[in-house]
Amino acid sequence: MNVIVVGSGAGGAAAAKELSSKGHEVTILEAGKPFKPFTRKMTLTEPLKRLGLLGNVKNVGRIFPHMNLARSSNKLVVVRGVTEGGCTAISCGNMVRAEHGLKELGLDLTPEFEAIESQTNINSVPKNRWRPLTKKMFETAKELNLNPTPTPKGVEFHKCTSCGLCEMGCHTGARWDSGVLLKIALENGAKLHTSSKVQRILTRNNQVYGVSVESGKATKIYHADAVVLAGGGVGTAQILKASGLYCEDKLWVDIVLTLGGVLKNSRQLSEPPMAWYSSQEDYILSPYIDILSHYFHKPWRSVSLNDRVGIMVKLADMENGTVLADGTVEKEVSDLDEAKLEGALDQARNIMELSGVSGPFVNGMYNGGHLGGTVPLKKKDVSSMRSSELSEGLWIADLSLAPKSQGLPTIMLASALAMRVSEKINE
Numbered sequence: 304m305n306v307i308v309v310g311s312g313a314g315g316a317a318a319a320k321e322l323s324s325k326g327h328e329v330t331i332l333e334a335g336k337p338f339k340p341f342t343r344k345m346t347l348t349e350p351l352k353r354l355g356l357l358g359n360v361k362n363v364g365r366i367f368p369h370m371n372l373a374r375s376s377n378k379l380v381v382v383r384g385v386t387e388g389g390c391t392a393i394s395c396g397n398m399v400r401a402e403h404g405l406k407e408l409g410l411d412l413t414p415e416f417e418a419i420e421s422q423t424n425i426n427s428v429p430k431n432r433w434r435p436l437t438k439k440m441f442e443t444a445k446e447l448n449l450n451p452t453p454t455p456k457g458v459e460f461h462k463c464t465s466c467g468l469c470e471m472g473c474h475t476g477a478r479w480d481s482g483v484l485l486k487i488a489l490e491n492g493a494k495l496h497t498s499s500k501v502q503r504i505l506t507r508n509n510q511v512y513g514v515s516v517e518s519g520k521a522t523k524i525y526h527a528d529a530v531v532l533a534g535g536g537v538g539t540a541q542i543l544k545a546s547g548l549y550c551e552d553k554l555w556v557d558i559v560l561t562l563g564g565v566l567k568n569s570r571q572l573s574e575p576p577m578a579w580y581s582s583q584e585d586y587i588l589s590p591y592i593d594i595l596s597h598y599f600h601k602p603w604r605s606v607s608l609n610d611r612v613g614i615m616v617k618l619a620d621m622e623n624g625t626v627l628a629d630g631t632v633e634k635e636v637s638d639l640d641e642a643k644l645e646g647a648l649d650q651a652r653n654i655m656e657l658s659g660v661s662g663p664f665v666n667g668m669y670n671g672g673h674l675g676g677t678v679p680l681k682k683k684d685v686s687s688m689r690s691s692e693l694s695e696g697l698w699i700a701d702l703s704l705a706p707k708s709q710g711l712p713t714i715m716l717a718s719a720l721a722m723r724v725s726e727k728i729n730e
Contacts, residue, residue, distance in 0.1 A: 304528040306331060306728070307514055308493075309501045309542065312389020314701035315533030316481035319726035321489035322531070325439035330525060331485070331493055332516060334538070335386035338482075340472025341367050364600070367471060369393060372595075372670075374633035375624065381556060382594070382672035383537060387497055390535065390672060390714075391480040395469045395576050397712035398425045398455045401653075403619060404707025410685045415719035423479060427453030428578040432465055436569045436612065437590050439658040441579050444588070447653065449581040454589065457714075458575065466570035466602035467592065484718075499523075504530060504546040504697060511696035517674065529728060533701040533721060536674030540626035540703065543678070549692035553679055554624025554634055558670025560644055561593035561613045562651045563603055563667055564660040569612050577615070585594035586647045586710045588654070591615035596667030603665060612660045613649035613667070616643055619710030622676045636669060673713045675702030688720075688727045700724040 304327050308319045311333040323329045363372050369386035370393055384390035391404045400416050410640040418703040430438065430453075434563050444451040457479030469478055487493060505524070532539045536554055543550040572592045580589040596603045604610070624634030636644075652664050678699045689698055698722035702713055709716065 304328070305526070306330070306529045306531060307525055307527040308531045308533060308540060309514065310533035310535065310701065310703070311387050311481060311485055311495065312384065312533065312535065313391050313481050313714045314721040315389065315531070316484035317718040318531050318533055318700040318720035318725050319488035319493050320484040320491070322728060323488045323493040325729045328346055329488060329493035330527070331488065331495045331498045331569055331699050332501055332514070332525070332569055333495065334534070335369060336497055337679040338369055338386045338388050338392045338472060340474040341468065363595070369472070373380060373511040373632060375632040376636065378636050378669050379558065380522045380636060380668060380670040381537065381634070381674065382539065382670050383674065388480045388482050388485070392472060394480070395712070396456045396458050397421060397577060398457045398715055399712045401709040401711040401713050401716040402707050404705065408680055408682050408706070410475050410680065412719040412723060415513045415722045416715060418717055418722065423457050424459055425455050425457055426460060427455055428482050428575050428674040429460055429586045432460065432574055432579050432632070433578050434569065434571055436566060436571060437574060440590055440614070440654050443654050443657045444581050449588065450581070451579045451581040451648065452466060454577050454580050456575070458669060463575060463576050466680070467576060468594070469576055470594065476596060490706060501534070501542055502545060504542060504548060504694070509694050511694050516600070528696065529696045531698045531700050531728070533725070535701050536677050536703050537626050537632055539632065539699060539701055540677035541628065541630045543645045544626060547661045548694065548697070549690060550626070550677055551679060552625040553622040553676045554626055554632065554674065555620055555622045555676040556624065556634065557596070557673035557708055557710055557713065558618045558636065558640060558669060558671045559593070559615055559649065560669055561591055561596055561615045561667035562648050562655070563596065563606070564655045564662060565606055565610050566660045567610050570609050571612055572608055582711070583647070585643055586616050586618045587613045588647065593667045595670060597670045600668045603667060612655060614655060615646060616647040616651060617710055618647065619708040620671070622706070622708060633689050673702065673709065675705045675713070676708070678703040679706035682706045689726045698724055698728060
């Protein structure tokens with residue numbers, strides 16, 4: 304078949320690899336440009352940050368164009384990686400099995416998870432690379448019966464310089480991203496087009512026959528026997544809405560809120576982020592310096608990078624977001640989400656205080672970058688891995704399929720879903 308894959312992140316790259324390996328003619332369309340890591344020294348921006356001259360989150364795209372930020376409400380910012388490699392290019396490289404809400408549907412992705420783990424060099428950060436405070440907070444979390452564990456990461460640590468800036472791109476190539484899968488797909492004969500934003504899915508008599516693509520000032524038509532959407536919970540939903548096709552207003556984002564404290568010369572950024580994590584019901588806790596909050600959140604402005612300490616809460620939030628046809632996201636932080644965050648932040652503060660971190664303790668910026676739930680699988684869909692509401696020849700291969708927010712790293716989940724979908728296409 305002639306197959307178009309929309310998106311080159313964890314889902315799109317996995318689908319392209321699997322489909323091209325079976326002899327399909329695969330064209331990958333990526334809205335963003337080829338990825339380039341951020342290589343400037345962060346310390347050079349400190350004086351600008353202290354004076355408030357970096358502005359607000361709208362300026363992130365000017366400094367680092369691969370990261371797209373937009374407010375979904377007064378409180379919440381949605382983060383997307385719009386570039387070759389998608390969000391994997393701006394991730395911490397965490398490799399955790401996330402499967403909330405799937406087994407209730409009868410969907411078991413164990414074979415796909417095992418395949419990913421066998422094909423990826425997964426390690427935890429060597430403890431001799433942990434900062435002293437990170438070790439202390441880990442021991443404190445253990446004493447509090449929070450069961451912390453070293454975070455599995457797709458990182459080759461002999462290449463890692465512990466710059467702490469994984470989410471700005473890995474300039475040494477130590478951290479895994481979906482470029483590994485894209486390379487295999489291209490070797491199999493797939494073609495990759497960047498700066499190719501899909502506008503609409505083209506259908507005739509409920510059958511897909513291609514996509515229309517914005518390329519510069521022109522619109523180009525790509526014909527195909529099948530289209531695989533893997534643009535993430537927002538990108539996929541936007542295309543479906545613009546095409547007048549089935550999509551649900553159930554976006555989840557895995558809300559991240561980092562509690563900031565202070566410890567002189569803690570230098571938490573001088574290690575890979577999220578060296579360990581503690582998984583609780585509906586959320587995780589993990590040591591983390593939130594760069595967005597440090598530079599663009601006024602309450603964090605007065606503390607230097609060397610002295611700032613953070614523990615992240617990543618919450619499985621309520622599936623209550625909407626994506627419009629123009630890409631606008633509307634999503635509030637619900638009262639239930641707030642209540643769960645408050646309890647988790649109390650735990651984070653307790654860990655920090657018992658580890659010698661002092662206040663003022665200040666919440667960072669509410670943000671979410673794991674985007675899913677907009678084409679959620681139902682029990683009746685699991686055998687085919689596609690909704691019967693979709694046009695024939697149209698498939699979804701990203702976190703849009705996951706009906707529940709995870710509160711966990713989701714790279715492996717996105718890839719595993721795409722692998723299972725590809726298997727069904729190959730049948």
